[in-house]
Amino acid sequence: MLVAENITKQFPGVTALKDVCLELHPGKVNALIGENGAGKSTLMKILSGVYNEYEGRILFNNKEVSFRSTKEAQDAGIAIIHQELNLVQDLTITENIFLGREITNSFGLLDRQQMKQQATVLLKRLHLNISATEKISSLKVGQQQVVEIAKSLLLDAKVIIMDEPTSAISESEVAVLFDIIRELKSEGKIIVYISHKLDELFKIADHYTVLRDGCVIESGDMNDITADGLVQKMVGREIRSVRKREQVLDRKLMLSTEKIKLYKGEILGVFGLMGAGRTEMLEEIFGLKENVIQIDGKEVNIRSPLDAIRAGIALVPEDRKKDGLFIEADVRENICITTLDAFIDGNRQTTLTDNYINSLRIKTSSHRQTVGTLSGGNQQKIVLAKWLATNPKILMLDEPTRGIDVHTKSEIYELISQLAKDGMGIIVVSSELAEILAISDRIVVMAEGNITAEFDAGQATESMILKEAIPKN
């Protein structure tokens, strides 16, 4: 059993955790829930030895422990699998699993045979049917995650912490992951499961702990609570449900490509499993590949993102840190980058930044705060602001709420529906069925690069959509 007692962690100017108590039981999946900034990551970083200055005690199997490094925590049997996986892309599965714990023979040389054998055994145990000599870069994200789990098994970890493990994998991969979690559970491991996806928690978790503003709000058995109840506890206030759809009467065709059509004032949901080609489709429209599309009935040749922007298209990319933000630049520089004049007009920038900070409720200490220090939700709002500033006719959003807390999520849904009401054409790509169903007027399903089905939102059900999303052969 892993117990945290009265943990308090201070950062300069902020109390990240206040008197947090947590009990984690073996053979159980313990869900840790809370909005972004609630303190989940901080708590896990303390348990896994990343932070070693804090108040309070940690008891592991009734013995007080304090880890000075992640290595010490790992040696004690606590492994953490971060949302952004810690794998070296150019090394093989075996080399990654044994990274830092290589087996050597009596000459001090690497014992490849031995390592490969052990790795193969681990992969088999996790039902990953891939050679241990494959490079990580050739694996899908879901498979890479299994390799991370294999790494923790090699350490003989007794506690495995998973931070948003399903944020980047498709629904079929989630099923595989859950099978593995159930097996680990039956072996008596302590699983800590951090996720924003409440429906998943009801499938896999046994216990829950809700954090808000650095405090534990409530802990309990998953059977004793509903999804609405959890949301209530997380946000501490009533959240509004998503938009009431209005009948789109004026079906004016706005965008037409080989694959899809988009009408004025419409929210088109695009669903597909990982690798279905959704992101590629958006990138093609946005000019990362040269292509010809029709906008308002006229043919436009799009050869670069600049052409797409001139044609009134905006793309909020899937990976905001990699493709959306200048992480070391400040809020103002990020918001203004798409609409600069040849000579910079400071006043216009100030007004623009103020406008979006207010209208999107971006929480930042000043225009000059580095965006890397903001929470995921606020970062996403900044990417949105930068694109809204270009006054687009067509807004494409790729996984707009990935890794974002419930409250910001509903704010973004509201914003999207308001924009559509004002006449913008909106494409939302998502791998969360609930999200697609909640916000779309029309839904198209993709599999293997093609559109396989189209539904009016009112008629579609989860199972209908999922059926079309699964590749046929």
Next chain:
Amino acid sequence: MESALERQNYKQLLSRFQSLIALVILCVIISLLSDKFLTATNAWNVMRQISVNVCISVGMTLVIIAGGIDLSVGSVLALCGAVAAGLLKNGIELPFSNLYVGFTVLGTIVAALLVGSLLGAFNGFVITRFKVPSFVATLAMLTIARGLTMLWTGGFPVSSLGDTFAWIGTGWFIGIPVPVWISGIIVAIAIVITQRTKLGRYIYAIGGNESAATLSGIDVKKVKIIVYTVAGGLAAAGGLLVTSRLDAAQPNAGTGYELDSIAAVVIGGTSLTGGKGSIGGTVLGAIIIGVLNNGLVLLNVSPFWQQVLKGAVILAAVIIDKAKAKN
């Protein structure tokens, strides 16, 4: 609590002006040890000497902020100096004819700047079109430009270039040496570009996150080619200053200048990973290196020790910067 806050502000102030403070301390120490240091003649002398490095380093700063590096500046400097000297002295024979074209001083200046810019543009083209890492592309150009310099000069210096040309490197204008005017104007323009223009923002954006820059509609290739072209042009300007001051184009001029220039950029606080840095910092960095060189000469320190000390200063600057970033 208040005093902690004050201390924080004080610390911030200190770290912001860290290079300036280092420079002042350096000056105080040298002036205590040598009475020749703090004289107007010596000050102008130092300024004149560093103006070449300032020219090159402005271009280098832009390249490094954009996430690249330019190792070819020293060779490009030599080639452009040689081109200017050769054209001024001998003119050029047009191929397949018996025509000779002579060059005025202005003509040679334009020609040298053109050659430098073209070589820079070529760097940028290779880097963006063929995705060759800037380190490799400009390393190749370092060798190519040096080879071309040897071919152009036959390996011998081209000297005696006339008083008008010599004025660029040795003359005075309103009480200030001409090279200081030239480098000062270049610095002023570069500061305006980096701080106040769209191009400047784009340079930072590309160095900060190239993928996000592309997706924000920035023409990354164009901006990069501009940056390398400017770096080449500024190396040419440096070449003109050197050639004019010595009244001769030496075929092995500028050897190792790329390293002095990178040192100035780094001491000035620009990150080699791109996206961060400033022209002002680089100028300070160049002055620190210049003052250090000058001071050590005045104090009769062996040139070998000068190199060791210069290296130590570069290391110290980067280590302090890293420690600062941690806080």
